[in-house]
Amino acid sequence: PESITVQELANRMAEKGADLVKALFKMGTAVTLNQPIDQDTAELLVEEFGHRIQRVSDADVEIGMQGEADAPETLQPRAPVVTIMGHVDHGKTSLLDALRGTNVVSGESGGITQHIGAYQIKTKGGDLITFLDTPGHEAFSEMRARGANVTDIVILVVAADDGLMPQTIEAINHTKAAGVPMIVAINKCDKPDANPQKVRERLLEHEVIVEDMGGETQDVEVSALKRQGLDALIDKILLQSELLELTANPDRAAEGNVIEAQLDKGRGAVATVLVRRGTLKVGDTFVIGAESGKVRAMINDKGQQVKQAGPSTPVEVLGLSGVPMAGDQLTVVENEARAREVAAYRQEQATKKRTTAAPTSFEHMFSALN
Ligand code: GTP
Ligand code: MG
Secondary structure (H helix, E strand, C coil), X not given: CCEEEHHHHHHHHCCCXXXXXXXXXXXXXXXXXXXXXXXXHHHHHHHHCCCCCCCCCHHHHHHHHCCECCCHHHCEECCCEEEEEECCCCCHHHHHHHHHCCCCHHHCHHHCCCCCEEEEEECCCCXXXXXXXXXXXXXXXXXXXXXXXXXXXXXXXXXCCCCXXXXXXXXXXXXXXXXXXXXXXXXXXXXCCCXXXXXXXXXXXXXXXXXXXXXXXXXXXXECCCCECHHHXXXXXXXHHHHHXXXXXXXXXXXXXXXXXXXXXXXXXXXXXXXXXCEEECCCEEEECCEEEXXXXXXXXXXXXXXXXXXXXXXXXXXXXXXXXXCCEEEEECCHHHHHHHHHHHHHXXXXXXXXXXXXXXXXXXHHHC
8 A cells, every 4th residue: 555654745745744743633643754644644634735636647656656655674774864054154064074074164155155065974983974064144044944854853053152143043943843853052162252051041932942951952062163072962963863763775766855956067967965765876767856867977975976875875966957956856767768757747747836826826815805
C-alpha cells in the first residue's frame, strides 16, 4: 500500500510540516513529521488545506510515489542537517569557519553572507554533521525559511553583546513553524560587554526556554573568534541528533532538495543539492523542479569531484537542462524519456498553479466584502 510521510506531504503541498501535524492532531491522529500516513488520511489532509487532489494518470503515478516511505529494514543512520540562523553579523559564518577550520568570512563581499552555504564536517569522534549557513540580512528572509524547512536542527546564533534582534526573532519563528529543535549558541562571549544571561532572559519572551531556566532548549556559550565552546556545541548537536534517530535508505534512487542554483558562465546551470535519501551518482538521470538532466559531474563542499553522494550530503550538481528554483525537488528517474515526461508534467502543474491562483483570491476578496 502507498504511504507518505507527513514531511513529504508537506513538501509537496508547500505547507509547513508542523501545520500538518497540528491538523492531523485535530483530526484525532497523533503523528510526528517522519511518520508515514496512509493515502486516505493524506487525501483528507490535502482537502483540509484547500488543495485539489490530482487524480493522476499512469504516467504520473510514479511522481506521486516519490513520497513513499522506505521499508524500516532499509533505513540506516544519517548525518544531521544543521542550519545556522541568526541576526546579521552575529557570527554565523565565523562560527562555521571555526568549526570547519576555514575562513569563508574573509572572502565574502562586505563580510555579508548572501547565499546558503552547505558544508559537511567530521567531528573528532568521526561523526559527520552537515551544516547550512544562512544570511542574517533582512533581505534574505526567504532563505532562512527555506533553510528551516530542509533541516533537522537549527542553531540560533545570538551575539552576547548585541542580544535579540529582529532577525533573531524571525529565525525563532521560522524554526517553530518548521517544527525542528533549536540549540542556542550565544556567541562573542569573549567581548567585555557580553551578557549571555540577558540573552537567556530575553529568549523567554519568545517562549524559548533554555535548560538553566527550567526549559528544554539547549544553549551554549561560544566565541567563534577565540574558538571557545566549540566542542560543547558539537556535543549538543550530536546529543540532539541522537534523540531524533535520523535515518535514510541509502540504497535507492536519490531524492534531494535544491539549496540554491545558478547559471555559471563556464559550467552552465549548476544546483547545490542536499541529498535526502538514496545515493546520487554520476550518470544518473533526474528531474529537478521543472528541469531535467543527467549528472555530468558532482563537486563536494571541498571543491573535489565525487562520483556519488549519499543521504545528508550537500553536493554541486552539473548537467542540468536549465536553472531550477531553490527548494525544488530532485528525483532520479530510470531514463531520459521519463525525465522529460515528469519535467513536462511539473511545468504544466506550475503553469496551472499560476493561472488558477488569481480567481481564488478574487473570490476571496468578494466574499470578504459581502
Ligand atoms: P551575516 O552572514 O552577514 O548575517 O553575518 P554573520 O552572522 O555570518 O557574521 P560573521 O561571521 O560574518 O561575523 C561578523 C563579525 O563579527 C565579523 O567581524 C567577525 O569577526 C565578528 N565575530 C564573529 N564571531 C565573533 C566572536 O566570537 N567574538 C568577537 N569578538 N567577534 C566575532
Ligand atoms: Mg554570514
